Amino acid sequence: MSNMMYRAAVLSTIMEEMERDPNVVVLGEDVVGGMGTEGGPEAIGGIWSTSTGLYDRFGATRVIDTPISESAIIGAAAGLALSGKRPIAELMFADFIGVSLDQIWNQIAKFRYMFGGKTRCPAVIRMAYGAGYNAAAQHSQSVHQILTGMPGLKVVMPTTPADVKGLLRTAIRDDDPVIFLEHKALYATTGEVPDDRDFMIPFGHARLSRAGGDVTIISSGLLLGMCEAVADKLKGEGIGCDVIDLRTTSPLDEETILDSVEVTGRVVVVDEAPPRCGLGADLCALVAEKAFSSLKAPPLQVTPPHTPIPFARELESAYLPSVDKIEAAVRRVLAWR
Amino acid sequence: MQLSREALLAAYRQMKIIREFEERLHVEIQTGEIAGFTHLYCGQEAVAVGVCEHLSPADKIVSTHRGHGHCLAKGCDVDDMMKEIWGSRDGLCKGKGGSMHIADVTKGMLGANGIVGAGAPIAVGAALASRVDGPGPDGLKIAIAFSGDGACNQGTTFEAMNLAAVTKAPCIFVFENNHYSEHTGVSYAVGTNQDIASRAEAFGMKAWRADGTDFFAVHDTMREVLEYVRAGNGPAAVEFDTERFFGHFEGDPQRYRGPGELDRIRATRDCLTRFRASVKGAGLLSHADLDAVDDDVMAAIEGAVAAARAAARPTPEDVLADVYIAY
Numbered sequence: 089m090s091n092m093m094y095r096a097a098v099l100s101t102i103m104e105e106m107e108r109d110p111n112v113v114v115l116g117e118d119v120v121g122g123m124g125t126e127g128g129p130e131a132i133g134g135i136w137s138t139s140t141g142l143y144d145r146f147g148a149t150r151v152i153d154t155p156i157s158e159s160a161i162i163g164a165a166a167g168l169a170l171s172g173k174r175p176i177a178e179l180m181f182a183d184f185i186g187v188s189l190d191q192i193w194n195q196i197a198k199f200r201y202m203f204g205g206k207t208r209c210p211a212v213i214r215m216a217y218g219a220g221y222n223a224a225a226q227h228s229q230s231v232h233q234i235l236t237g238m239p240g241l242k243v244v245m246p247t248t249p250a251d252v253k254g255l256l257r258t259a260i261r262d263d264d265p266v267i268f269l270e271h272k273a274l275y276a277t278t279g280e281v282p283d284d285r286d287f288m289i290p291f292g293h294a295r296l297s298r299a300g301g302d303v304t305i306i307s308s309g310l311l312l313g314m315c316e317a318v319a320d321k322l323k324g325e326g327i328g329c330d331v332i333d334l335r336t337t338s339p340l341d342e343e344t345i346l347d348s349v350e351v352t353g354r355v356v357v358v359d360e361a362p363p364r365c366g367l368g369a370d371l372c373a374l375v376a377e378k379a380f381s382s383l384k385a386p387p388l389q390v391t392p393p394h395t396p397i398p399f400a401r402e403l404e405s406a407y408l409p410s411v412d413k414i415e416a417a418v419r420r421v422l423a424w425r
Numbered sequence: 426m427q428l429s430r431e432a433l434l435a436a437y438r439q440m441k442i443i444r445e446f447e448e449r450l451h452v453e454i455q456t457g458e459i460a461g462f463t464h465l466y467c468g469q470e471a472v473a474v475g476v477c478e479h480l481s482p483a484d485k486i487v488s489t490h491r492g493h494g495h496c497l498a499k500g501c502d503v504d505d506m507m508k509e510i511w512g513s514r515d516g517l518c519k520g521k522g523g524s525m526h527i528a529d530v531t532k533g534m535l536g537a538n539g540i541v542g543a544g545a546p547i548a549v550g551a552a553l554a555s556r557v558d559g560p561g562p563d564g565l566k567i568a569i570a571f572s573g574d575g576a577c578n579q580g581t582t583f584e585a586m587n588l589a590a591v592t593k594a595p596c597i598f599v600f601e602n603n604h605y606s607e608h609t610g611v612s613y614a615v616g617t618n619q620d621i622a623s624r625a626e627a628f629g630m631k632a633w634r635a636d637g638t639d640f641f642a643v644h645d646t647m648r649e650v651l652e653y654v655r656a657g658n659g660p661a662a663v664e665f666d667t668e669r670f671f672g673h674f675e676g677d678p679q680r681y682r683g684p685g686e687l688d689r690i691r692a693t694r695d696c697l698t699r700f701r702a703s704v705k706g707a708g709l710l711s712h713a714d715l716d717a718v719d720d721d722v723m724a725a726i727e728g729a730v731a732a733a734r735a736a737a738r739p740t741p742e743d744v745l746a747d748v749y750i751a752y
Contacts, residue, residue: 113557149557155591160546160584167550167568170535171485173557175550194540195547204519205747207530242749264749339750
């Protein structure tokens with residue numbers, strides 16, 4: 089095991105997979121950085137430090153620094169994938185999917201099915217998402233809500249450095265398109281990561297990060313840590329929380345969710361995206377449909393309100409879910425009679 | 426360079442196949458037997474064939490909304506394509522794609538596309554894949570982005586040209602100017618004085634222009650363009666001036682056409698008529714040679730339609746085939 093940052097887990101996994109498979113190619117804005125400048129290539133190495141050193145190691149044919157052209161980046165990833173390569177495309181901010189959505193939604197996601205299963209599209213699209221930096225409405229969003237609803241995409245949102253390692257390797261070796269969502273506020277977090285260069289975590293297997301048996305809290309990404317804090321606090325009061333880290337929103341691990349809810353009968357879904365037609369609504373519907381007889385309280389969701397993300401510190405704090413908001417929701421479902 | 430008798434016959438046959446495939450669909454669609462939207466390529470055959478006859482299966486093309494001609498010219502099977510358009514489970518895409526989404530990656534045909542302008546970035550990606558592989562004995566494998574005068578106005582096309590230029594990707598942007606983007610004329614929709622190739626030149630690319638209704642002009646131009654791009658000089662572009670004999674889609678009343686326009690372009694700008702006149706005039710092929718090809722093609726199309734009619738229909742269970750997960 090090695091102790092490493094979330095961002096280092098991203099970079100080292102890409103590095104290892106590029107060493108293993110000459111068909112793995114990286115492309116995106118400033119993934120090299122400094123191209124066409126006096127400072128020279130690698131002056132940046134990716135704004136999240138998730139591609140530092142790749143260009144020196146693998147050169148310009150496999151580490152393709154692109155202009156600010158999100159449609160061209162994702163479209164080129166599609167063409168690379170249909171031509172036998174395994175592209176890892178980076179969108180600097182998840183919010184930029186809007187610029188490139190046709191290539192994600194109408195192209196990459198549909199090729200396998202629309203072409204009769206005769207071709208696969210092994211593209212990974214990485215993007216940094218999430219709020220907490222006062223980056224406001226166009227640089228803070230959580231986009232899994234939009235992408236999970238699109239048939240043909242696998243959507244991954246790792247919480248820990250170990251999960252980054254295992255899930256990103258699975259994504260790169262997968263023959264279908266994978267959206268890989270990296271939370272900006274988690275990049276500098278650290279954790280123990282297996283050294284095995286074949287360490288992989290299969291998609292569709294959630295992680296039970298706390299086992300308690302009285303209430304089920306479901307989340308993924310930055311907010312999972314808040315859910316764990318609530319669970320740890322309530323444990324002191326003799327209340328046991330199951331905390332489920334989804335890891336992937338598609339495929340969805342229904343079994344782990346339903347197994348927990350059948351024991352607890354009480355559910356809180358905690359999500360960083362807005363409430364309507366999102367993960368919270370989706371999972372509340374899931375337990376209502378498939379675990380109705382086990383429920384002892386209405387399932388609740390804790391999400392931001394249905395507004396764009398505001399800028400000012402006070403406003404963003406008020407907008408986001410918090411430990412207090414999650415705790416209040418958990419107490420509400422526990423108190424339901 | 427003089428084409429051999431065999432090459433001339435093959436080119437004529439391929440153009441005739443596309444023509445009769447489309448003419449037959451035009452008739453069959455009116456019976457209501459074929460579902461969905463269909464956009465016919467009739468009139469532009471010399472472009473698809475004059476471009477694709479130079480390519481190997483390892484060279485890639487990305488096609489358009491009006492893609493049947495590109496698919497056939499790049500080697501997609503006639504029967505399997507007809508079955509796909511009929512919606513059969515034995516079709517090229519098992520009845521999941523239909524007219525607008527035909528692909529055969531094994532032939533280097535990366536898909537027709539229902540989204541106008543979506544193809545150009547995908548072609549750049551295919552060209553970047555060739556750059557990873559490096560040149561073979563005949564130079565670099567190339568990728569071709571077919572675009573119409575409609576797609577040339579999409580931002581994706583501009584982004585793709587810029588990305589190809591800065592990465593020196595072996596990509597060729599083939600613009601087929603048939604003078605109509607859907608129901609709108611180029612004089613209104615194309616801002617650069619109707620000159621599409623100049624847009625590629627603005628990105629620093631070398632660009633060619635040729636008459637897309639003259640097979641020999643297309644053939645000779647593409648030989649030059651391919652030599653330039655395979656040698657590693659980066660991307661290039663060609664604009665072919667061509668004609669669309671039918672509407673934007675089947676059922677389009679074409680009220681935007683001028684008086685006598687369709688008769689005039691059929692009479693003066695038909696690439697097949699022009700080909701026949703050229704080869705007969707030069708004494709390269711005879712009436713009998715060409716008529717024999719015509720007979721052969723008509724039988725092939727008849728056979729394809731009969732096969733499509735008789736082909737297996739998909740079942741409700743097929744809806745869930747070829748997905749990684751279903752909810």
